[in-house]
Amino acid sequence: MSNREVLQATELQAEGGIPEWVTAIVKLEVGDDGSGDVHFEAFQMSEICVKLFKDGVLETEIGDKDDPRLSKMRKEVVAGGKDTMEVDNDFFLVPVKISDHQVLRIEGFFYIGVLLGKNSMAVF
Numbered sequence: 001m002s003n004r005e006v007l008q009a010t011e012l013q014a015e016g017g018i019p020e021w022v023t024a025i026v027k028l029e030v031g032d033d034g035s036g037d038v039h040f041e042a043f044q045m046s047e048i049c050v051k052l053f054k055d056g057v058l059e060t061e062i063g064d065k066d067d068p069r070l071s072k073m074r075k076e077v078v079a080g081g082k083d084t085m086e087v088d089n090d091f092f093l094v095p096v097k098i099s100d101h102q103v104l105r106i107e108g109f110f111y112i113g114v115l116l117g118k119n120s121m122a123v124f
Contacts, residue, residue, distance in 0.1 A: 001025070002068035006089045007060060010045045010053045022096050042096040049092035052077070 001009070009023040026040045052058040052073070059072035066072065070086040079087045 001089050001093065003062055003066060003071045003089060004068070006045070006049070006071050006092055007053075007058070007062065010049050010058065010092070013045050014050050014053050040098070042098050044094045044096055046092050046094050 013021040013023070022042050022044055024040055024042045026038065029037045029039070031037070049058070057073050057075060057077065059074050062072075067086075069089055071089055071092065073085050073087065076083045076085055077087065078084075079091055
C-alpha cells in the first residue's frame with residue numbers, strides 16, 4: 001500500500017470507531033485473451049497506526065516526491081528499535097483471515113463476497 005492509501009485506511013478506521021473495521025483491496029487482472037483473475041486482501045491498520053493518526057503524529061500532507069512506501073511522522077517515533085521520522089507502510093498492516101469468498105455476476109456487474117469471520121462479510 002502507498003502512504004496515501006495507508007493514510008486513507010487509517011482515517012476511515014479511526015473515524016469508524018468499530019474495533020472490527022476491515023479494509024480490503026480488490027484487484028482485477030485481465031489477460032490478453034480476455035480472461036480475468038481477481039485478487040483481494042483484507043487487513044486492518046494496527047492500533048499504533050490509528051493512535052499515531054489520532055494524536056496528530058502521522059503526517060497527513062504527502063508530497064509528490066515522497067517515497068510512497070514510507071509514511072512520514074511529524075515527530076520521531078521508535079520503529080524497528082530505532083528513532084525515525086519515516087516508517088515502512090507494511091509495519092502498520094495487520095492481515096485479516098479470509099475464510100471464504102464468492103464472485104457473483106448480476107446484470108453485467110461482478111460482486112465479490114468475502115467471508116471474514118463467523119458473522120462478518122464484505123461485498124465489493
